[in-house]
Amino acid sequence: MATPNHTPAPDEAGIGNRLLQPIDRRLFLRYTGVTAAATGLLLAGCDDDDNNSDSNAVNVGTGDFGVLNYAFALEQLEAAFYTQLRTGSYYTGLGANSAEKQILDDLALHEKIHADFFRAAIPANGGTLIKDLEPDFSSINFNSKDSVLKAAQDFEDLGVAAYNGAGRYLSNPLFLSIAGKIVSVEARHAGLIRDLRAYNTFVANDVVDVFTPTPGSNGPTPFSQGTGTGLERSKTPSEVVAIANNFLKSGSKLNVSGIS
Amino acid sequence: MPQPTERRTALAQLARTAAVALPAVLAGAVVTPATAQRSGTLLDALLLILRVEWLQEAFYSRLLTAPTVVPAAIQPDLALIRAQQQQHVALLENVISTSGGVLPTRPTYDFTGSHGQTTPSLFPDVFTSADTALAVAQVLEDFSVRAYQGQLASLMSNNDLMDLVVRMYAVEGRHAAHLRRLRQQRGASVKPWISGTDGDGPIPPATAPIYAGEGQLEQLATVSVYPPVKTSLVALLPTLPVLTDAEQKAAATEAYDEPLTTAEAQRIMALFVI
Numbered sequence: 460m461a462t463p464n465h466t467p468a469p470d471e472a473g474i475g476n477r478l479l480q481p482i483d484r485r486l487f488l489r490y491t492g493v494t495a496a497a498t499g500l501l502l503a504g505c506d507d508d509d510n511n512s513d514s515n516a517v518n519v520g521t522g523d524f525g526v527l528n529y530a531f532a533l534e535q536l537e538a539a540f541y542t543q544l545r546t547g548s549y550y551t552g553l554g555a556n557s558a559e560k561q562i563l564d565d566l567a568l569h570e571k572i573h574a575d576f577f578r579a580a581i582p583a584n585g586g587t588l589i590k591d592l593e594p595d596f597s598s599i600n601f602n603s604k605d606s607v608l609k610a611a612q613d614f615e616d617l618g619v620a621a622y623n624g625a626g627r628y629l630s631n632p633l634f635l636s637i638a639g640k641i642v643s644v645e646a647r648h649a650g651l652i653r654d655l656r657a658y659n660t661f662v663a664n665d666v667v668d669v670f671t672p673t674p675g676s677n678g679p680t681p682f683s684q685g686t687g688t689g690l691e692r693s694k695t696p697s698e699v700v701a702i703a704n705n706f707l708k709s710g711s712k713l714n715v716s717g718i719s
Numbered sequence: 720m721p722q723p724t725e726r727r728t729a730l731a732q733l734a735r736t737a738a739v740a741l742p743a744v745l746a747g748a749v750v751t752p753a754t755a756q757r758s759g760t761l762l763d764a765l766l767l768i769l770r771v772e773w774l775q776e777a778f779y780s781r782l783l784t785a786p787t788v789v790p791a792a793i794q795p796d797l798a799l800i801r802a803q804q805q806q807h808v809a810l811l812e813n814v815i816s817t818s819g820g821v822l823p824t825r826p827t828y829d830f831t832g833s834h835g836q837t838t839p840s841l842f843p844d845v846f847t848s849a850d851t852a853l854a855v856a857q858v859l860e861d862f863s864v865r866a867y868q869g870q871l872a873s874l875m876s877n878n879d880l881m882d883l884v885v886r887m888y889a890v891e892g893r894h895a896a897h898l899r900r901l902r903q904q905r906g907a908s909v910k911p912w913i914s915g916t917d918g919d920g921p922i923p924p925a926t927a928p929i930y931a932g933e934g935q936l937e938q939l940a941t942v943s944v945y946p947p948v949k950t951s952l953v954a955l956l957p958t959l960p961v962l963t964d965a966e967q968k969a970a971a972t973e974a975y976d977e978p979l980t981t982a983e984a985q986r987i988m989a990l991f992v993i
Contacts, residue, residue: 572955572974583941629875647896648911661896688810691886
């Protein structure tokens with residue numbers, strides 16, 4: 460825990476691998492509120508015959524329910540992350556009233572609410588839930604502030620990019636509305652975590668296409684010449700799961716080939 | 720407002736070929752034809768969002784005009800945000816005008832909220848007190864998030880335009896969190912996310928309309944099931960001794976931003992227009 464805030468040690472992930480056992484499955488399931496009955500749910504769209512994907516993968520399905528299950532999966536991953544970080548000495552070493560503890564506690568609750576909302580809403584509308592996923596956070600060192608906050612930033616940025624990229628696949632306005640209510644909160648999370656790690660990086664170029672004006676081009680219309688759009692970068696579902704699957708165990712990795 | 724003929728042209732153009740107006744990163748994407756019925760709300764949505772961006776851009780521009788009350792240490796933060804609002808303005812104006820829409824005249828603003836000293840000031844020291852200036856900046860960012868959100872459904876008929884707008888919308892969320900963090904570091908009791916109705920905002924009662932409706936404890940969970948099912952967000956959380964009732968309710972409201980209707984957004988913007 461002597462790791463300085465702004466100097467990530469290159470071997471942190473390796474240390475994490477040795478120090479941390481994967482989260483106890485019962486703990487994860489208890490946190491995410493799963494019941495014994497729910498663990499037996501069939502996968503949505505499991506008749507998909509995409510031979511290129513892991514045959515063991517969780518297919519999120521098609522149509523609006525495919526998108527909702529995709530969101531459910533990402534929210535499960537985030538919720539599990541904020542639960543597991545509580546086992547690490549970074550979190551347990553935070554003062555009871557420290558700003559970081561309050562922030563991480565808030566984030567854990569928000570993501571649990573998001574995940575459990577989808578858990579309720581998908582079947583309430585006649586859809587079939589994907590199963591509860593088993594995370595694999597072995598690449599994260601939960602005893603290191605930098606490792607934890609870097610992972611938090613990556614998950615939050617990924618969540619924003621995922622919601623933005625998936626909006627076009629929703630056809631029901633109410634589902635879009637729900638996604639809209641959530642994505643701006645994820646953006647608040649992402650901006651805040653970035654500022655915690657490195658001040659004023661809340662809209663850095665890796666997540667927002669920052670406009671760079673052409674030198675000397677400031678005419679009557681500001682920023683009329685240059686590159687960049689001021690838009691959040693978004694990711695397609697397949698781009699997102701290529702990252703998310705690194706944090707899911709075999710049998711819990713996602714297949715989003717049905718979303719189109 | 721655009722004339723009827725111009726408006727019809729713009730609607731048709733937006734429905735068909737909006738990608739032409741989009742920057743190169745978006746060009747080439749498949750444009751989904753919009754239904755005629757939806758086109759009207761599509762242009763209206765873009766015009767409303769443009770007015771939201773104009774409002775913010777004008778505020779930061781005025782705020783950063785020397786001599787500014789903003790401490791030197793955080794001027795770069797606000798300049799960065801302003802630059803992104805300007806990009807959003809440029810993009811929206813481009814999309815609207817190249818689709819045949821007519822851009823309205825930019826309003827003249829009075830950020831004291833006194834409508835050119837014709838009504839009592841809501842924020843009399845907005846450009847002389849750094850705390851008030853940052854409070855109004857936060858309010859405008861939170862307003863922007865909620866106003867954008869209220870327009871999303873109107874953009875569903877054109878996936879490229881919706882994609883453009885949601886990506887601006889997410890940036891507004893990042894701005895809002897940053898402004899809130901800045902204020903927190905100056906001693907304000909505020910989280911990066913809206914909690915309940917945030918005590919009617921940083922300067923009640925003037926800021927109350929921007930936070931009205933944010934305190935929802937449940938969300939509509941069904942779309943075509945009658946009667947509609949609402950999910951209590953509070954019920955999704957563990958109870959005492961883990962969380963107090965107040966903590967549960969706070970988290971439930973923080974986890975979701977809430978949309979403003981077009982009428983609500985227009986009323987709030989009118990607070991700042993002469």
